[in-house]
Amino acid sequence: MRxxxxxxxxxxxxxxxxxxAVETSEVLGTYADIAEAKYEDSLIAARTLGDAVAALIEAPxxxxxxxxxxxxxAARVPYxxxxxxxxxxxxxxxxxxxxxxxxxxxxxxxYVDGAYGGPTDENELAALNVIANPTFTLSGIEIDASxxxxxxxxxxxxxxxxxxxxxxxxxxxxxxxLWGQDLNGHGDGAGDRPWTDYAEGDACTGGNCDRRADYLxxxxxxxxxxxxxxxxxxxxxxxxxxxxxxxxxxxxxAILTGMGSLSYGEQAGERMRLGLMLNDPEExxxxxxxxxHNSHYYDGLGIRNVYLGEYTRIDGSLVSGPSLADLVAEGxxxxxSEMRQRLMETMMALGRIKTAAEAGFAYDEMLARGNEAGERxxxxxxxxxxxxxxxxxxxxxxxDLGGIDFExxxxxxxxxxxxx
Amino acid sequence: MKLLSAxxxxxxxATPTLAGxxxxxxxxxxxxxxxxxxxxxxxxxxxxxxCRAEALRPAFQAxxxxxxxxxxxxxxxxxTGALSIxxxxxxxxxxxxxxxxxVAEDDPITSDVEGYAEVSIAARxxxxxxxxxxxxxxxxxxxxxxxxxxxxxxxxxLDRQADALAQAWRDRFADVLRTAGEATNATYLTExxxxxxxxxxxxxxxxxxxEKRLGGPMGSFDRPRPARAEARRSGRSLRNAVLAAExxxxxxxxxxxxxxxxxxxxxxxxxxxxxxIEDSSFQDVTDPQARLRIEVLQQAVQSxxxxxxxxxxxxLDISQGFNSQDGD
Numbered sequence: 001m002r003x004x005x006x007x008x009x010x011x012x013x014x015x016x017x018x019x020x021a022v023e024t025s026e027v028l029g030t031y032a033d034i035a036e037a038k039y040e041d042s043l044i045a046a047r048t049l050g051d052a053v054a055a056l057i058e059a060p061x062x063x064x065x066x067x068x069x070x071x072x073x074a075a076r077v078p079y080x081x082x083x084x085x086x087x088x089x090x091x092x093x094x095x096x097x098x099x100x101x102x103x104x105x106x107x108x109x110x111y112v113d114g115a116y117g118g119p120t121d122e123n124e125l126a127a128l129n130v131i132a133n134p135t136f137t138l139s140g141i142e143i144d145a146s147x148x149x150x151x152x153x154x155x156x157x158x159x160x161x162x163x164x165x166x167x168x169x170x171x172x173x174x175x176x177x178l179w180g181q182d183l184n185g186h187g188d189g190a191g192d193r194p195w196t197d198y199a200e201g202d203a204c205t206g207g208n209c210d211r212r213a214d215y216l217x218x219x220x221x222x223x224x225x226x227x228x229x230x231x232x233x234x235x236x237x238x239x240x241x242x243x244x245x246x247x248x249x250x251x252x253x254a255i256l257t258g259m260g261s262l263s264y265g266e267q268a269g270e271r272m273r274l275g276l277m278l279n280d281p282e283e284x285x286x287x288x289x290x291x292x293h294n295s296h297y298y299d300g301l302g303i304r305n306v307y308l309g310e311y312t313r314i315d316g317s318l319v320s321g322p323s324l325a326d327l328v329a330e331g332x333x334x335x336x337s338e339m340r341q342r343l344m345e346t347m348m349a350l351g352r353i354k355t356a357a358e359a360g361f362a363y364d365e366m367l368a369r370g371n372e373a374g375e376r377x378x379x380x381x382x383x384x385x386x387x388x389x390x391x392x393x394x395x396x397x398x399x400d401l402g403g404i405d406f407e408x409x410x411x412x413x414x415x416x417x418x419x420x
Numbered sequence: 421m422k423l424l425s426a427x428x429x430x431x432x433x434a435t436p437t438l439a440g441x442x443x444x445x446x447x448x449x450x451x452x453x454x455x456x457x458x459x460x461x462x463x464x465x466x467x468x469x470x471c472r473a474e475a476l477r478p479a480f481q482a483x484x485x486x487x488x489x490x491x492x493x494x495x496x497x498x499x500t501g502a503l504s505i506x507x508x509x510x511x512x513x514x515x516x517x518x519x520x521x522x523v524a525e526d527d528p529i530t531s532d533v534e535g536y537a538e539v540s541i542a543a544r545x546x547x548x549x550x551x552x553x554x555x556x557x558x559x560x561x562x563x564x565x566x567x568x569x570x571x572x573x574x575x576x577x578l579d580r581q582a583d584a585l586a587q588a589w590r591d592r593f594a595d596v597l598r599t600a601g602e603a604t605n606a607t608y609l610t611e612x613x614x615x616x617x618x619x620x621x622x623x624x625x626x627x628x629x630x631e632k633r634l635g636g637p638m639g640s641f642d643r644p645r646p647a648r649a650e651a652r653r654s655g656r657s658l659r660n661a662v663l664a665a666e667x668x669x670x671x672x673x674x675x676x677x678x679x680x681x682x683x684x685x686x687x688x689x690x691x692x693x694x695x696x697i698e699d700s701s702f703q704d705v706t707d708p709q710a711r712l713r714i715e716v717l718q719q720a721v722q723s724x725x726x727x728x729x730x731x732x733x734x735x736l737d738i739s740q741g742f743n744s745q746d747g748d
Contacts, residue, residue, distance in 0.1 A: 117517075120513050122648075263742075264742045264744065265743060273500065273503070274503070277541040278540045279539070280540065369538050389742050393741045
């Protein structure tokens with residue numbers, strides 16, 4: 001039991017503990033079990049989305065487009081809860097850009113409104129519109145895009161020219177193909193792509209309906225195969241599970257790094273505060289569907305259920321087991337109470353955003369210049385996420401994980417070694 | 421890399437020596453914000469007299485110089501306040517787009533100093549001003565034009581922000597750091613937490629310089645990205661990197677009440693590497709030799725970080741907390 005070794009004994013938090021009733025290995029096992037369940041749920045929901053997309057392409061209609069949108073919204077619920085696995089697990093981090101890259105220059109994929117503009121300084125392919133262009137030129141080389149296949153999207157188009165905003169795959173590319181641009185600015189309403197963008201023959205709007213359908217089918221297939229791969233990484237014998245279980249200190253660091261990095265730099269900073277301060281209606285995570293309130297909410301819930309070691313699956317069943325919360329509570333009940341309190345406050349704050357959005361005050365309306373109510377709602381979430389990050393740091397300190405897997409840890413142990 | 425940089429590493433044992441939170445505030449942070457507020461006051465005054473680009477450039481450069489010692493703090497009032505003073509990087513060109521729109525629409529907010537605080541951060545602060553004063557699309561504007569008025573408004577808004585930030589640090593947040601560990605302090609429950617918070621700022625700043633200020637324009641060997649150089653329009657890319665490194669060393673020296681010989685030597689190597697770079701805005705990064713010189717500077721900045729970790733982090737047995745730049 002690693003944490004009972006002398007280093008941990010020296011910390012005030014843990015001195016009273018000769019042995020733990022909660023085994024760290026069991027905590028890590030629960031963490032991996034929850035990951036497996038979440039990615040499996042994401043996969044199940046993505047397959048349902050795939051069926052809905054196939055039905056839309058087979059028989060384009062307003063009803064079938066709506067059914068596909070509904071399936072996409074449902075698919076986001078389990079997936080967003082997996083994001084807490086990103087920053088701490090390199091296997092997830094290296095992969096996640098394929099499925100959830102954001103923000104995107106959607107003009108790469110399909111037609112856009114005139115106000116979107118053309119190529120930018122940074123991205124000469126920002127308005128490429130591959131659906132309308134079977135060939136295009138990149139750095140003087142002609143690229144054949146006549147067949148829109150999963151391979152074309154994944155290997156050629158995604159992050160083409162080294163630009164991260166060239167997002168060709170994943171949830172947000174599919175979202176754009178289902179909803180289209182949200183042209184309502186800070187006003188009511190999400191993207192409103194007509195179902196006839198998938199219609200055959202003369203009924204086709206937006207041009208190239210067959211290529212658009214090919215794109216949507218390919219992107220959905222890729223999403224399913226990518227999620228199959230990730231679910232397997234967390235199953236018994238999977239690489240991600242093995243890595244977490246290989247070393248108790250590293251495993252705990254992975255949990256806490258994921259919780260803290262998602263809370264602070266990513267969600268509070270990049271996704272919430274920055275969008276608010278830019279006052280840009282499209283600077284929201286799910287800008288086409290206006291589903292951002294749910295993205296934020298389920299990200300927060302994912303952080304919480306990893307700490308508590310309890311995840312409710314999409315079929316309603318519960319995956320639970322010994323948790324990080326149990327481990328913290330054993331050595332430092334006050335810190336565990338603080339962490340639970342902070343996580344709950346975050347869920348309340350994100351819940352207020354969700355409630356307001358569902359009642360008609362959409363997230364992009366909250367971002368409008370001078371909208372004080374919206375600013376209060378969003379900053380409430382930001383502040384709560386920052387506050388919970390401070391508690392996460394305290395847990396890292398209390399568990400005495402310092403130095404583990406830390407770049408230059410040799411130098412920390414032996415400063416003089418650095419300069420020899 | 422994310423795992424390593426994000427690892428929240430931490431205060432293990434009680435600190436053997438109480439490091440200098442007071443010194444960090446009194447020798448570096450608070451004087452830094454006061455000097456920045458004075459420099460923006462001069463800039464705003466200059467803009468009231470003559471808002472044309474050429475007239476404003478010297479005061480702009482001085483204000484940016486004054487910003488750098490405190491630019492990378494993301495703590496207390498600077499957690500949010502720094503973003504509207506220096507919005508960068510801007511990979512999707514929000515600044516250019518937002519300024520173009522304000523000028524084209526002749527938006528009345530362009531002459532409304534009071535109301536300007538509501539405007540997108542992409543059109544506020546040093547980088548918005550830089551775009552107006554140096555980018556060919558804007559910089560030729562005549563006196564009396566919307567763009568000229570906008571430059572004066574941004575300068576005045578920047579001055580107000582600088583005053584507010586200096587005041588918030590001086591009157592409010594400095595005490596939060598100084599009283600760390602006292603029963604009434606809900607932010608820092610122990611003295612160690614305040615030390616760790618400042619220490620985190622130092623390492624985060626150096627990581628930002630290595631990864632964004634230098635790594636941004638370096639891009640990949642096959643695809644360097646000169647357009648990603650910070651403040652390239654005003655020729656400040658190299659200068660900002662050096663000033664940020666000096667600021668990191670100064671803050672580290674204030675935090676430690678002992679000598680930092682390796683850190684000082686590492687800073688000298690940063691300056692030596694910088695002196696060999698010919699293009700102050702890194703636009704020559706497309707030349708492999710020039711790119712290599714930037715890479716040498718990047719390594720020197722990383723070595724400076726390693727020295728500070730060894731001379732302060734190891735001695736106090738602290739590691740950095742979560743970094744606001746974590747994420748993607």
